[in-house]
Amino acid sequence: MAKGKVRRRARKILGEEPVALVWCEIHKPIPAPPKDVHRAAGKGRLTSRQHWLVYAGAVVFFFVVVPVIVIGSLGRKDTPRAGRGRSRERDRGQNPVDGVFDGDWNLTAGQLLLRWYGHSPSPKRLVMLTRDRICVAASPRRRLSPTKADDFRTVTEFTLDEARIEAAAGQPRGYATFRLAFADGSWLEMGRLGEPEDADHFLRTVSG
Template identity: 55%
Template structure:
């Protein structure tokens, strides 16, 4: 659960007590926008900033994983003939399924499947274009009040959701400009803006705060 200093900071930046708050983040990476759109928006960062230990970890993982990967691929080559035979057998058994599988591959993405609605000119798209320009950290603190929905961010790359006390509001909307929609039974939600765009939010940071927040938006 978020510590007192998180709530104290929230009261300070809002000027009032929040009804609910939760640290959340994008459920997937920001898709790459068209070059002209990205250039017009100032060519801002589209990925979170990483601590140097992250890159050191990647190098260490590569030293361990690449040899294992090569051995695994060699094993696949040695057993490929048997695998192809088994695959052909499964396809023969499932000959009645192709039409349904084809339909699944061409299913249009639902709001819960993607980061946003796909239109970079609308509110959600414009917000994504400056997402990491406001903070290199992927998390945002979502704050609810009686008449506002606010997103706050910490300026640092590293963040402790239960202890952060250096965040500021980077974006806010009146309740008439955005509403929060949660699909029944899901631990994520998306913001629906008045222009029809939407932004998917997940990666809820703290179980207790998350449950309280999800209960508040479902009531």
């Protein structure tokens, strides 16, 4: 469960006790938007800033692991299966945004995605519900603890006429997702819900 200082910060931001709150993420990579759309939105970054150890690991992988794999594969011939590439292209064409959002970059969900990492280098967002609002908050830090973070601030909020939460009841813990659905028909799917008690209470609240 969120620690006292997290809830105190939430109360201070909202001006009231939240009905439910949960840390969550966009649980799949943000798809690449059209270049003109990305440029019009300020060309903000679409990925999180990784810790330096991640980059160090990538260097080790590239200069140590990859050569070993290449050497081990010398002499083996892999005949490409006919139609494999076309099949993958066809799958991508059928589902170009992979369930992240509705696909229209000009609507509310798409515009929110374009500015996702402009608010914080961390992928985590705190979704807070009140009786008449849905508030999305972020911490300025790249890495944070969902139970202890108390420096988050609201990055956007919606009235219940502008947005709603859609979620199925009884989802398995660890795989649960919900959708932030907007009045213009767009939607954004969230997952990787933090803190089991917060997640369970949040899903019960929005699916009840």
